[in-house]
Amino acid sequence: MSTLETQAPSGTRVITQSQAVNEALAEELRRDSTVYIIGEDVAEAGTPFKVMSGLVEEFGPERVIDSPISEPGITGLALGAAMTGMRPVVDIMFGDFLTLIMDQLVNQAAKIRYMSGGHFKAPLTVRTTLGATRRSAAQHSQSLHAWVAHVPGLKVALPATPADAKGLMKAAIRDDNPVVIFEDKMNFATKGPVPDDDDLVLPLGVADVKREGEDVTIVATSSMVYVALEAADLLAGDGISAEVVDPRTLVPLDRDGLIRSAQKTGRVVVVDEGHQSYGASAELAATIAAGAFWELDAPVQRAGALDVPIPFSPVLEDQTVPTGESVYELAKGLVR
Amino acid sequence: MATTASTPLGVDNELALRMYRQMVRIRAFEEAANELYRGAKMPGLTHLYIGQEAVAVGACEALRRDDFITSTHRGHGHCLAKGADVNRMFAELLGKGAGYCRGKGGSMHIADFENGNLGANAIVGGSAGIATGAAQSAKMRGTDQVVVCFFGEGALGQGLVYEVMNMAALWKLPVVYLCENNQYNEYTHYSETTAGEVVARAAGFGIPGEEVDGQDVLAVNQCVRRAVARGREGGGPTFVVANTYRFHGHHVGDVDRAYYRTKDEEEDWKTNRDPITRLGARLVDAALASPEQLESVANEAREEIAAGVRFALDAPFPAASEVTDDVYA
Secondary structure, eight states, rough: OTTTTTSOTEEEEEEEEEHHHHHHHHHHHHHHHTEEEEEEOOOOOOOOOOOTTTTHHOTTTTEEEEEOOHHHHHHHHHHHHHHHHHHHHHSSSSSGGGGGGGGIIIIIITHHHHHHHTOOOOEEEEEEEOOSSSSOOOTTTOOOOOHHHHHHOOEEEESHHHHHHHHHHHHHHHHSEEEEEETTTTTOOOEEEESSSOOOOOOOOOEEEEEEEEEEEEEEEEEEHHHHHHHHHHHHHHHOOOOEEEEEEEEEEOOOHHHHHHHHOOOEEEEEEETTTTTHHHHHHHHHHHTTTHHHHHHHOEEOOOOOOOOSSHHHTTTTOOHHHHHHEEEEEHOO | OBBBBBSTSSSSSSHHHHHHHHHHHHHHHHHHHHHHHTTOOOSSOOOOOOTTTTHHHHTTTSTTSSSEEESSSSSSSHHHHTOOHHHHHHHHHHHHHTSSSTSSSSSOOOOBBBGOOOOOOSSTTTTTHHHHHHHHHHHHHHOOOOOEEEEEGGGGGHHHHHHEEEEEEEETTTTEEEEEEEEEEEEEEGGGGSSOOOHHHHTTTTEEEEEEEETTTHHHHHHHHHHHHHHTTTTOOOEEEEEESSSOHHHOOOOOOOSSSSSHHHHHHHHHHHHHHHHHHHHHHHHSSHHHHHHHHHHHHHHHHHHHHHHHSSSSOGGGGGGGGTHHH
């Protein structure tokens, strides 16, 4: 069985990813008076996905701030606040809108510490989404985490489970650097066990083995972890034991963790929902190909979103993303 | 320090003299920066503030040390006016380890945290968000700090400026948007790029807008004092347009400018609207300083600047191994 079963082991509660994020935000708002949230419809609406329900009631509109529809503006404001003593969380409703904040994120936030010779810090969290199959078409379905991971000075987290979503969000808020945390919009209702711990902070840069195995490693990010686990179940039916490794953060990247698993199994598939060309999967695959070169029995394979804009029609959209079946076929091809 | 009608120039005599000295220091600094470029001693290039000194000095003399500014690619004047050290600035211009940013920022990224300078910025309009966020932070932290956001009229083409003005007005943030209209977006007169009235932009947001002669340091100072007082008292943002002129080119290498402006135009501004000459004449007329005293202020500034240049030239470059330092906190 995977480690993601929804029964609660002792010392845990089963909650949704949405609740997990809500708890993380509430706990950090409670713990640190410099933490605040700014974004579109974050207050009374609690975001369109209802992730922030109840926060404005507890913390007030001064700390859960409904903003105009001005993504660059709120990101710039958050940076200025972060440089002068605050710890803002900026809510960018859809990951596609990262395109709008690129100057503030890439030219400003990512570089202020380096450009200033270490005099400034920018403890800023950008919370946004990734993921297709919500029938939202080309401008609300992209997975643009590779764009952000390409920029030195930014950190990038991709939680797959409620526990990871909570622990990584708390770590992001406490980090002294700009951190962009992507939640798959299809996973807000996904349930999982979360430790009963109001101080659940996961270190950034530590991969997690979501399922142990011997014959093939499937490295999977964000919701692709579930796709990988589905593939692992199918492989098990063929007598193939698959290990599923979730890097959890792209920056910093737990290179050793990925290489270790590859050295053990000798075969690797990397699954990431970004477009495959020039995507995060390329960096992960290259890391493994170099680090586990002598132990690999086959070339590292990759699965990502098809290199097309995400189409609207379900029959078309479903063609664009990796599935348990497609990852199973890819992995099986390596082991055969 | 306070504005007073009983003094001949309408401001405290000490303040008037200090503003003269600060403008002279900036002028001398920029002339030396130009020489460093022409002598091939400075990597890259730089954008000179000569001609606009009254704006930075008038504005920064309306601020406390713990107030913030954000600056632009043409930022040396703002930086000095807010209290930066000449040695560390020249060292940064030359990419030396003793520079404000340990040589990693250069001319366009000098920041001076100790004096509240949140940094020059090489993206036109790029610091408007930072300035407004610092103002929001001041309000949230319960301080009465005020922020002056310097930007040129070229930034009027950037959407970010209007986004943050909207939020500053909504939330009554203590920020002064100080548009330095030096007439040229790089090599294009602003009239070719800017529709409508510049100062009128503020009215759309319900922000008080004021236009001021950017060659008159006393007028700039009084105008910004009013704006700062409004911000400090919770009255929200102000939009100030200071009309000024860049005596040199867009950058130090922009020396053949006939295709975008005439020599006559440049001569007119230099001869008739030099902010230093103007204040100097008023100080002498009001018997606050003799021509000899003004000359000695200029000499002192030149000596300070020359010492700064020597310091920077003699300072070591950073160790190559520092290239990976400070990517992350």
